[in-house]
Amino acid sequence: MSREPIFAPVDRRAFLKSGASLVFVVGTGGITIARRAGGQTVTAAARAIAPTSLDSWLQLDASGAVTAFFGKMDMGQGVDTAIAQVVAEELDVDVARVTVVMGDTHRTPNQGGASGSSGCRLGANALRNAAAEARRVLVARASERLGVPAADLRVTDGRVSAPGGSGRAVTYGELIADGFATDLNWNERYGNNLNVTGIAKPKSPKDYRVVGTPVPRKDIAGKVMATTEYCHHVRLPGMLHARTLRPPVANAVPVRVDESSIASIPGARVVRKGDFIAVVAPQEWHAIKALRELKVTWSETAPPFPRGDALFSHIRAAPVASDSARGGFGGAGQPINAEPTLAAIASSARRVEAEYEVPFQSHARMGPSVGVADVRGGEALVYSDTQKSHDQRDGLAKILGLPPEKVRVIWKPGPGSYGRSDSDEAAFEAAVISQLIGAPVRVQWMRNEGHGWDPKAPACVISCKAGLNASNDIAAWYFRAKGFSGWDVNFNSADPKDTLVGQLTGFKKGDAHNFGAPAESYAFPNTVKYWETIPTLLDRASPLRCAHMRAPQEPQVHFAHESFIDEVAAAAGVDPIALRLKHLRDPREIAVVEEVARLSKWQSRPSPASSRSGAVLRGRGVSLNSGFGGYVATVCEVEVERATGRVWPRRFFVAHDCGLIINPRGLHGTIEGNVVQGVSRTLFEEVRFDERNVLSVDWATYPILEIGDAPESIEIATINRPEEPSGGAGEPAHVTIPAAIANAVFDATGVRMRRLPLTAERVKAAFA
Amino acid sequence: MPRYSINVDGTRRELEADADMPLLYALRGDLALKGPKFGCGLAQCGACTVILNGAATRSCVIPVSAVNGASVRTLDGLGTADKPHPVQAAFIAEEAAQCGYCTNGWIMTAVAGLERNPNPTEAEIRSMLAGLKCRCGTHMAIMRAVRRAADTLASTSADNTNERDA
Numbered sequence: 001m002s003r004e005p006i007f008a009p010v011d012r013r014a015f016l017k018s019g020a021s022l023v024f025v026v027g028t029g030g031i032t033i034a035r036r037a038g039g040q041t042v043t044a045a046a047r048a049i050a051p052t053s054l055d056s057w058l059q060l061d062a063s064g065a066v067t068a069f070f071g072k073m074d075m076g077q078g079v080d081t082a083i084a085q086v087v088a089e090e091l092d093v094d095v096a097r098v099t100v101v102m103g104d105t106h107r108t109p110n111q112g113g114a115s116g117s118s119g120c121r122l123g124a125n126a127l128r129n130a131a132a133e134a135r136r137v138l139v140a141r142a143s144e145r146l147g148v149p150a151a152d153l154r155v156t157d158g159r160v161s162a163p164g165g166s167g168r169a170v171t172y173g174e175l176i177a178d179g180f181a182t183d184l185n186w187n188e189r190y191g192n193n194l195n196v197t198g199i200a201k202p203k204s205p206k207d208y209r210v211v212g213t214p215v216p217r218k219d220i221a222g223k224v225m226a227t228t229e230y231c232h233h234v235r236l237p238g239m240l241h242a243r244t245l246r247p248p249v250a251n252a253v254p255v256r257v258d259e260s261s262i263a264s265i266p267g268a269r270v271v272r273k274g275d276f277i278a279v280v281a282p283q284e285w286h287a288i289k290a291l292r293e294l295k296v297t298w299s300e301t302a303p304p305f306p307r308g309d310a311l312f313s314h315i316r317a318a319p320v321a322s323d324s325a326r327g328g329f330g331g332a333g334q335p336i337n338a339e340p341t342l343a344a345i346a347s348s349a350r351r352v353e354a355e356y357e358v359p360f361q362s363h364a365r366m367g368p369s370v371g372v373a374d375v376r377g378g379e380a381l382v383y384s385d386t387q388k389s390h391d392q393r394d395g396l397a398k399i400l401g402l403p404p405e406k407v408r409v410i411w412k413p414g415p416g417s418y419g420r421s422d423s424d425e426a427a428f429e430a431a432v433i434s435q436l437i438g439a440p441v442r443v444q445w446m447r448n449e450g451h452g453w454d455p456k457a458p459a460c461v462i463s464c465k466a467g468l469n470a471s472n473d474i475a476a477w478y479f480r481a482k483g484f485s486g487w488d489v490n491f492n493s494a495d496p497k498d499t500l501v502g503q504l505t506g507f508k509k510g511d512a513h514n515f516g517a518p519a520e521s522y523a524f525p526n527t528v529k530y531w532e533t534i535p536t537l538l539d540r541a542s543p544l545r546c547a548h549m550r551a552p553q554e555p556q557v558h559f560a561h562e563s564f565i566d567e568v569a570a571a572a573g574v575d576p577i578a579l580r581l582k583h584l585r586d587p588r589e590i591a592v593v594e595e596v597a598r599l600s601k602w603q604s605r606p607s608p609a610s611s612r613s614g615a616v617l618r619g620r621g622v623s624l625n626s627g628f629g630g631y632v633a634t635v636c637e638v639e640v641e642r643a644t645g646r647v648w649p650r651r652f653f654v655a656h657d658c659g660l661i662i663n664p665r666g667l668h669g670t671i672e673g674n675v676v677q678g679v680s681r682t683l684f685e686e687v688r689f690d691e692r693n694v695l696s697v698d699w700a701t702y703p704i705l706e707i708g709d710a711p712e713s714i715e716i717a718t719i720n721r722p723e724e725p726s727g728g729a730g731e732p733a734h735v736t737i738p739a740a741i742a743n744a745v746f747d748a749t750g751v752r753m754r755r756l757p758l759t760a761e762r763v764k765a766a767f768a
Numbered sequence: 769m770p771r772y773s774i775n776v777d778g779t780r781r782e783l784e785a786d787a788d789m790p791l792l793y794a795l796r797g798d799l800a801l802k803g804p805k806f807g808c809g810l811a812q813c814g815a816c817t818v819i820l821n822g823a824a825t826r827s828c829v830i831p832v833s834a835v836n837g838a839s840v841r842t843l844d845g846l847g848t849a850d851k852p853h854p855v856q857a858a859f860i861a862e863e864a865a866q867c868g869y870c871t872n873g874w875i876m877t878a879v880a881g882l883e884r885n886p887n888p889t890e891a892e893i894r895s896m897l898a899g900l901k902c903r904c905g906t907h908m909a910i911m912r913a914v915r916r917a918a919d920t921l922a923s924t925s926a927d928n929t930n931e932r933d934a
Binding site for chain 2: 075221229232233285365413447666669672674678698700704706710711
């Protein structure tokens with residue numbers, strides 16, 4: 001099989017010597033990692049990544065090909081294409097010339113990986129500025145070469161030409177021949193907020209020719225033609241296949257292992273470290289057989305979990321471990337003082353109260369976790385489909401006892417991600433096993449692990465109360481989310497304590513707390529909004545440990561908040577959109593709500609619909625969310641089958657503003673994915689468990705949406721705001737879906753569904 | 769280990785394997801194909817789909833011993849960059865993939881389905897694709913792509929597909 005060379009391009013000195021295919025050169029001093037290939041030892045110096053060096057971001061070669069180094073990665077929404085557009089725009093080259101390298105710790109600056117819908121929102125900034133600076137430097141050189149002032153030169157697809165019909169021109173490829181150093185100003189931050197600036201100012205959006213156009217996604221053809229190399233395809237010479245064993249009771253540990261039980265399987269053996277246990281074999285099928293046949297005696301333990309049907313009573317009764325005054329992003333928040341609000345509600349003319357329940361949900365990726373590692377000679381080479389390769393490198397260094405610079409993580413595409421999924425786990429396990437046995441190792445989880453052992457979206461109970469005055473105006477508003485911590489394991493794997501194998505080999509799980517409460521979209525008087533977290537159920541290697549899942553905890557939070565606004569509207573007898581518009585202040589939020597009303601031909605009236613007879617009931621619901629720099633209002637039209645309780649969200653209308661749109665087509669596909677995955681989570685998804693372990697271990701026990709339940713149509717109106725920076729699009733629309741559907745079900749049926757998912761069984765029961 | 773011979777995308781391939789090893793491991797491992805993916809190993813998601821005797825088949829559960837001497841079509845052999853299969857061309861035109869891990873199953877199932885029913889209604893497209901999973905929620909684009917492919921096939925090669933089916 002063919003694969004791009006592991007360490008190319010690598011040796012700066014070689015580049016310089018061979019005639020400078022490297023444009024911008026800084027000092028050498030890269031690190032060395034040996035890799036054994038085909039019996040030979042290949043040693044190569046890696047690029048020294050320095051955010052202050054232009055050539056850490058961009059390289060051009062003599063043919064005019066451009067390579068952009070992006071410290072994030074695409075999860076299937078075409079972020080790399082958008083980045084290529086930004087670079088092509090500033091450099092004035094055809095976008096087809098631009099290749100985007102993503103998430104390789106030895107080739108890309110640490111921009112924090114995929115997180116928080118930040119691929120374009122934050123990740124594009126550094127590359128935009130770097131590309132603008134590259135163009136300035138190249139044009140200055142052309143000016144010297146051609147004897148024409150830089151301001152008079154034109155650049156067309158990397159060709160710099162003098163004015164008039166002189167025909168004098170020089171290409172970028174010719175201009176880089178001597179190499180030269182260019183520094184950038186760096187804000188001295190790593191991660192999402194890393195930025196660099198040069199002397200050049202990026203273009204004004206009014207001059208854009210590539211940004212804002214529907215450039216076809218670069219990744220599609222490879223995925224459709226079966227040429228894309230996923231992480232699952234990576235193979236190293238001499239690689240062994242490993243499978244990991246999981247206990248039947250979540251907190252049990254291996255007591256005795258009968259290795260003779262797999263003696264008949266060719267090359268199969270057991271690998272143990274601490275309470276982590278795996279089998280390895282030269283053939284993948286033999287590793288799977290060894291997994292199934294190995295006899296392990298597990299410790300007798302008291303089952304660690306409450307009964308599955310006691311989940312919400314457990315949450316209600318649990319002590320508060322932390323809250324929004326103490327924890328969360330940015331450290332301590334505002335003190336919580338609910339008393340004045342509760343007092344105001346208690347003395348209101350009318351009170352509306354509701355509680356909403358959301359169970360654990362699984363990232364449930366199409367392919368369970370995979371990782372390939374070669375840890376030998378004090379160095380580690382790891383392939384992973386992680387969302388955050390630089391963080392993973394730091395965590396691997398700790399668990400392997402190696403300096404971070406001796407660990408290289410190469411990101412490869414995987415089966416989506418949707419947050420802190422299981423994606424990091426197999427890479428850590430492969431690295432641990434490889435170090436123990438001294439051979440390259442590929443770990444692939446089995447399906448039951450992908451569902452059963454990934455970090456879960458935290459379950460919660462959300463309480464909402466409102467007081468209305470005599471004229472039905474909102475006088476006070478109370479919101480409290482209480483649930484498991486979304487930081488039960490961290491949102492990255494920079495510390496082995498946040499991985500299963502780490503926790504099984506002596507790294508103590510942290511105790512970080514975060515949940516979430518809605519942003520202040522509505523200017524209600526006398527408001528309190530806060531969250532509380534409860535203690536984890538099992539503080540070591542738990543299959544119910546929690547982490548963020550697409551839009552961290554916002555789908556839960558906004559399901560409650562946007563449902564409750566509709567409950568208040570119904571209580572007050574007013575139209576749900578009218579009530580929202582009355583209290584919104586942000587013009588961009590108002591704009592998307594007005595736009596979705598127009599798009600969906602919204603008829604202003606209170607819910608529920610007056611006609612609620614017949615075998616199929618129809619209704620409409622609205623929901624609003626803003627966050628990650630995106631503003632979204634969604635209207636859903638549902639059909640509810642009275643006899644079965646089946647909910648079909650037949651049509652969606654989405655008004656979407658995420659500032660400057662880089663690729664309208666990519667954005668359209670991203671919004672559709674937000675909606676459809678949201679339908680799946682709203683109607684079908686719930687992790688089941690009993691006192692012993694998670695019971696949702698495959699697609700039969702954790703159903704997701706299938707195509708028969710996909711909507712008939714999703715109409716999207718995007719509001720492009722070139723004057724505003726690009727915001728996020730990977731999550732904001734997703735957040736609107738649960739409440740849009742639940743509000744539509746209420747409109748159709750008069751029945752308010754306050755617990756996700758809205759399964760047919762549950763809706764039918766609610767009718768009765 | 770016993771030896772098996774399978775015709776994969778028109779080429780006879782020999783391999784040694786345990787009789788109970790699923791075909792998927794031969795395709796992914798021995799033959800290093802990139803189309804069929806491991807998704808569940810339980811025939812629940814379709815990421816591993818190949819076409820066996822004209823029918824979309826889950827290669828993760830069918831033992832290699834059961835396909836000895838059979839002919840298998842995979843996504844890897846379906847079309848080329850210069851001449852993609854109409855279903856592939858339609859998936860590219862509609863950008864009907866996000867992460868793309870499940871794409872193999874949708875394309876192979878659609879290819880087999882359209883060979884049997886080249887001019888499906890919207891309901892028949894949904895029925896043809898039932899049982900497949902896509903976690904990213906790409907279903908709208910997939911339906912557009914299959915519709916587009918059906919239109920292409922109906923206008924250009926209905927006769928050919930009927931012959932192939934027979």
